[in-house]
Amino acid sequence: MKFLLKPVLAFAMLAMLATSAKAQEVLKVTLQEAIQIALSENPTIKVADQEIQLKKEANREVLYGLLPEVNLVGSFSHTIEKQSFAIMGEVMRVGTLNNASGGMTASLPVFVPALYQSMKLTKTDVQLSLEKARSSRLDMVNQVTKAFYQLLLAQDSYMVLQKSYKQSEDNFNIVNAKYEQGSVSEYDKISAEVQMRSLKPTLVSAGNGVNLAMLQLKVLLGMESDIELSVVGNLKDYEMAMFSRQAQPQPEDIVGGNTTLRQLDLNKDMLQRNLKLKYTNFMPSLALSFQYMYTSMSENWRMFHYKWNPYATIGLNLSVPLFKGGNFSQVKQAKLQLKQLDQNRINAERQLKMQAQSYLNNMAASTEQVVSNKEAVLQAEKGRVIAEKRYEVGRGTILELNSSEVALTQAKLTYNQSIYDYLVAKADLDLVMGVEDVINVEEEKK
Numbered sequence: 001m002k003f004l005l006k007p008v009l010a011f012a013m014l015a016m017l018a019t020s021a022k023a024q025e026v027l028k029v030t031l032q033e034a035i036q037i038a039l040s041e042n043p044t045i046k047v048a049d050q051e052i053q054l055k056k057e058a059n060r061e062v063l064y065g066l067l068p069e070v071n072l073v074g075s076f077s078h079t080i081e082k083q084s085f086a087i088m089g090e091v092m093r094v095g096t097l098n099n100a101s102g103g104m105t106a107s108l109p110v111f112v113p114a115l116y117q118s119m120k121l122t123k124t125d126v127q128l129s130l131e132k133a134r135s136s137r138l139d140m141v142n143q144v145t146k147a148f149y150q151l152l153l154a155q156d157s158y159m160v161l162q163k164s165y166k167q168s169e170d171n172f173n174i175v176n177a178k179y180e181q182g183s184v185s186e187y188d189k190i191s192a193e194v195q196m197r198s199l200k201p202t203l204v205s206a207g208n209g210v211n212l213a214m215l216q217l218k219v220l221l222g223m224e225s226d227i228e229l230s231v232v233g234n235l236k237d238y239e240m241a242m243f244s245r246q247a248q249p250q251p252e253d254i255v256g257g258n259t260t261l262r263q264l265d266l267n268k269d270m271l272q273r274n275l276k277l278k279y280t281n282f283m284p285s286l287a288l289s290f291q292y293m294y295t296s297m298s299e300n301w302r303m304f305h306y307k308w309n310p311y312a313t314i315g316l317n318l319s320v321p322l323f324k325g326g327n328f329s330q331v332k333q334a335k336l337q338l339k340q341l342d343q344n345r346i347n348a349e350r351q352l353k354m355q356a357q358s359y360l361n362n363m364a365a366s367t368e369q370v371v372s373n374k375e376a377v378l379q380a381e382k383g384r385v386i387a388e389k390r391y392e393v394g395r396g397t398i399l400e401l402n403s404s405e406v407a408l409t410q411a412k413l414t415y416n417q418s419i420y421d422y423l424v425a426k427a428d429l430d431l432v433m434g435v436e437d438v439i440n441v442e443e444e445k446k
Contacts, residue, residue: 026228031148034221034231038144039137041222048136055129059122065115067108073293074102096297100306103293110288110316113280121273128266134434135259142431144220146424151213152235153420157413158206164409165203168196171401188398195402235419239374242367242422257434258352264345271341275334281327284320289313352432359429366422373415380408 029037039045077100082093109115175192178184218225291313296306321327387404390396430437 026230028230028232030232031145034148034217035141035144037221037223038140042140042220043222044136045133045140048133052126052129052133055122055126059119059126062115062118062122065109065112065118068106069108070104070106072103073105074100076100097299098301098303099295099297100303101293101295103291103310105291106289107317108288109285111284111286113283113285114277117273117277117280121270121277124266124269124273128263128270131259131262131266135263138259138431138434138436140220141436142427144217145427145430147213147217147220148231149235149420149423149427151210151217151231152233153416154206154210154213155231156235156416158203158210160409160412160416161199161203161206164405165196165199167405168192168199168402171405172196175398184398191398191402195405235416235423238419238423239370242370242419253433258432259434260348260352261345262434264341264348268338268341268345271334271338275331275338278327278331278334281324281330282321284318286319287317289315289317356429356432359425359432362425363422363429366418366425369418370415370422373411373418376411377408377415380404380411384408 076098079095079097079099082095084093086092172189172192172195175184175188179186179189214229215225217231218227218229221229223229292310293312294308294310296308298306384401384404384407387396387400391398391401429435
């Protein structure tokens with residue numbers, strides 16, 4: 001008996017562990033947790049972070065230009081025919097058969113204006129990469145937020161339709177029982193059955209919508225489709241947050257946080273640095289050079305027996321540009337690019353302000369609609385109860401009962417849609433304003 005008990009206990013423990021592991025596969029996330037997962041796992045964000053590292057390495061490469069450059073050099077030449085010249089009627093030949101040299105050379109920039117401007121240009125380029133990475137994060141926050149809200153809307157709509165279908169099914173059972181007793185007409189039975197069956201395709205479509213919204217959210221979170229995911233909360237949880245945020249930003253506030261305008265400003269800085277870099281083509285440059293060499297000249301091929309003679313030199317190399325026609329054209333092009341960028345920024349700021357105002361208007365309209373739709377839900381629930389009581393006592397018709405149920409379903413769906421519209425407009429406004437924080441339902445409840 002003891003020998004049988006141990007395998008049974010082991011099998012039971014394995015079954016419990018398997019059940020526990022299966023239960024732990026369901027990952028429940030809030031909006032804040034979903035955003036954090038996306039910012040750490042989504043490939044788009046990883047690529048943006050790697051781009052920053054690339055720009056930093058490019059900046060280090062320019063900085064290395066300030067360090068001396070040291071090289072080992074060597075050369076060997078064989079004279080096929082020696083040079084000759086005539087003097088006093090005789091032809092003289094000069095030179096040796098083999099010439100070899102080798103040693104070390106070094107150069108150090110002393111005054112190179114182009115290098116200094118390139119350093120400043122790459123620093124601005126790193127800042128631009130950081131802003132582009134911030135833009136990617138803002139866009140990811142916006143996408144995940146709207147996908148999260150879309151999933152909440154799909155789930156809430158599915159629950160509303162489920163309740164409506166269950167109610168229509170209960171109504172059909174009641175009407176069918178009365179029809180079998182002969183207390184209602186066949187028309188009432190048919191109307192109740194049609195009402196019930198007409199909701200089934202809508203319910204199935206709503207279920208598919210939930211699955212699609214879930215898959216979209218998983219893609220943004222960088223998850224595999226087979227991972228069980230569950231979102232916390234529903235749209236009604238965000239109703240209080242809508243009314244607790246009284247101080248709304250103004251369209252003029254986008255200048256400080258909007259990532260598009262920031263990138264345009266950084267691009268302008270880069271163009272200004274580039275213009276200064278073009279001006280350095282007209283400036284002189286100075287470099288320090290040093291070399292330590294060994295040379296040997298011989299008339300034979302016994303290289304290991306060559307006599308090597310050392311020598312060393314140090315000097316300054318000055319380069320003063322006098323004329324190059326292309327430099328003037330490059331300066332003019334850089335100035336034209338600056339003017340174009342100024343006009344593009346003015347146009348971009350106007351469009352962004354218009355978008356911000358549009359989102360604010362949508363938020364205000366959605367807030368009013370939520371208040372109205374919430375009252376409509378209460379009235380529709382009351383109307384359905386009245387229609388149900390009237391039909392039970394024989395003073396109402398099946399059409400009134402069906403109409404009251406349809407009105408209640410539509411009111412609930414419209415109520416959820418109005419909250420969703422507000423939240424989407426708020427997410428888009430945050431993207432335009434450059435705000436990374438999202439509505440925290442738990443903090444709003446506190």
